[in-house]
């Protein structure tokens with residue numbers, strides 16, 4: 001067996017072991033019955049069956065809809081993330097998580113994209129607990145599995161999570177859509193949502209380049225909606241500047257859903273730094 005095949009087998013085994021050691025964690029996205037591993041497949045009693053990929057993830061989507069983002073957007077996001085762009089946000093998340101995570105905790109990153117935030121948090125927190133990254137995009141989850149097989153990676157719609165009722169202690173929801181009904185179902189009664197949303201100055205230099213994006217952004221409607229559904233416990237604002245090389249500027253423009261990539265390519269050499277502005281909201285039901 002060559003080395004690549006060996007690693008692939010190990011990644012699949014790791015997924016199987018994780019599922020076996022967390023009985024009743026996964027529930028069928030079609031009939032909601034518990035799921036279990038049988039003959040290297042994930043099944044429920046009603047015989048709905050899902051493959052466990054040798055790359056180390058499970059695709060639990062029930063439709064072909066895989067979101068709107070391209071693989072190259074996630075590759076650029078991965079490069080930007082590894083260049084340290086998100087580090088101050090991750091430091092804030094690490095501080096918050098340290099207060100609530102134990103080795104028994106189940107931490108879900110709903111809409112995890114290419115997975116680098118969750119992977120970094122897993123290492124920063126000393127690998128305590130079970131970390132689950134889920135995203136509707138198979139491309140993004142395939143990138144996530146390149147770096148680690150120690151986390152559980154799921155291709156899943158956050159409106160139809162393949163997780164049992166009250167099985168999760170912390171939901172991270174970083175710059176991604178939310179489903180408060182589904183979060184309510186899967187979060188345990190003491191559980192917390194930690195949601196990151198853009199602040200009004202987020203990437204204002206890029207918005208300034210696009211005529212239709214020039215009016216300033218407001219997160220008020222997202223916050224209002226969240227406060228109608230959950231009780232906000234605390235909020236943190238994180239503001240900083242990030243220096244760019246022209247290579248990073250190119251990836252930044254490609255990774256951000258708010259931009260018209262073609263229009264922006266001509267500005268790559270002019271963009272030397274950008275403003276990063278987030279709000280982190282901790283909430284409970």
Ligand SMILES: C[S@@+](CC[C@H](N)C(=O)[O-])C[C@H]1O[C@@H](n2cnc3c(N)ncnc32)[C@H](O)[C@@H]1O
Nearest residue numbers: 067111112113135136137156157158174175176
């Ligand atoms: C702006 S990206 C943020 C990704 C990642 N959290 C990050 O900060 O790099 C939004 C993510 O939400 C995912 N997404 C959108 N709708 C979704 C859904 N219904 N279920 C799961 N993921 C979804 C997209 O595929 C994408 O990865």
Ligand SMILES: [Zn+2]
Nearest residue numbers: 028031044048
């Ligand atoms: Zn089923």
